[in-house]
Amino acid sequence: MRKLYIAGNWKMNKGLMETRVFVQRVVPEINKQDLGNVIPLIAPAYPFLEEALRESFSSALQVAAQDVSYHSEGAYTGEVSAQMLASMELKYCIVGHSERRQYHNETDAMVKARMLKLFEHNITPIVCIGETLAQREEGKTEEVIINQLNGCLEGIKLIKGTEIIIAYEPVWAIGTGENATPWQAQEVHKLIRNWLKNNYGETVANELSILYGGSIKPANLKELLEGEDIDGGLIGGASLKEEDFLEMVKIAVASKGEKC
Ligand code: 13P
Numbered sequence: 001m002r003k004l005y006i007a008g009n010w011k012m013n014k015g016l017m018e019t020r021v022f023v024q025r026v027v028p029e030i031n032k033q034d035l036g037n038v039i040p041l042i043a044p045a046y047p048f049l050e051e052a053l054r055e056s057f058s059s060a061l062q063v064a065a066q067d068v069s070y071h072s073e074g075a076y077t078g079e080v081s082a083q084m085l086a087s088m089e090l091k092y093c094i095v096g097h098s099e100r101r102q103y104h105n106e107t108d109a110m111v112k113a114r115m116l117k118l119f120e121h122n123i124t125p126i127v128c129i130g131e132t133l134a135q136r137e138e139g140k141t142e143e144v145i146i147n148q149l150n151g152c153l154e155g156i157k158l159i160k161g162t163e164i165i166i167a168y169e170p171v172w173a174i175g176t177g178e179n180a181t182p183w184q185a186q187e188v189h190k191l192i193r194n195w196l197k198n199n200y201g202e203t204v205a206n207e208l209s210i211l212y213g214g215s216i217k218p219a220n221l222k223e224l225l226e227g228e229d230i231d232g233g234l235i236g237g238a239s240l241k242e243e244d245f246l247e248m249v250k251i252a253v254a255s256k257g258e259k260c
Pocket of ligand 1: 215236238
């Protein structure tokens with residue numbers, strides 16, 4: 001059965017104390033639940049990863065970085081390597097978020113290079129793809145998604161399907177309050193799943209979790225999770241409040257995630 005992720009991407013929010021308080025508050029609540037196949041996850045900023053890892057140690061709450069360098073080590077001021085992340089025993093890392101693509105000119109080739117570095121250190125990449133509003137309006141959603149899949153995953157070996165997580169995040173839905181309808185999201189998720197089937201076969205396609213991201217909140221999550229190919233969410237704004245995050249974990253658990 002596929003894993004269902006409730007993944008909070010905190011972006012450039014929360015300092016040391018806020019990170020500590022959040023994790024200290026949510027961990028006991030998460031520990032009380034039978035999560036089944038649901039994995040709660042947060043992605044704080046780099047300086048606070050260790051704090052989040054320490055405070056969530058031995059709980060089900062997982063911690064991800066928001067980015068990683070595609071270099072191994074050396075004179076790259078400001079960069080953080082996969083090896084550094086692995087030295088904290090971190091297990092997940094977001095790559096290719098549309099904000100990295102937009103503000104830091106990240107290309108699919110760079111996303112792929114980052115993934116390869118993460119693989120060297122057994123860190124699971126959460127690979128973000130998604131079309132802009134202009135691309136959707138021009139009817140190019142399918143073409144854009146397929147191009148991104150081809151570009152990011154070209155030559156990437158997947159056997160089990162659990163080596164990576166894909167997050168479909170339509171750029172027009174991020175931080176706008178305008179989420180994709182469950183139908184719009186499911187349509188693209190199905191496209192992604194079919195692409196996986198054609199390129200990697202049934203096992204990978206069935207096991208790989210595809211998250212939706214873009215203006216998810218407790219009020220719209222249940223409906224989105226009803227999409228057959230929607231295996232959880234990558235959530236920005238609504239993941240910052242403990243009660244909303246916990247509420248979304250509960251919704252995911254209640255949905256049972258009985259997919260595949
Ligand atoms: P919002 O949930 O704030 O729209 O952000 C989505 C996102 O970018 C998660 O990576």
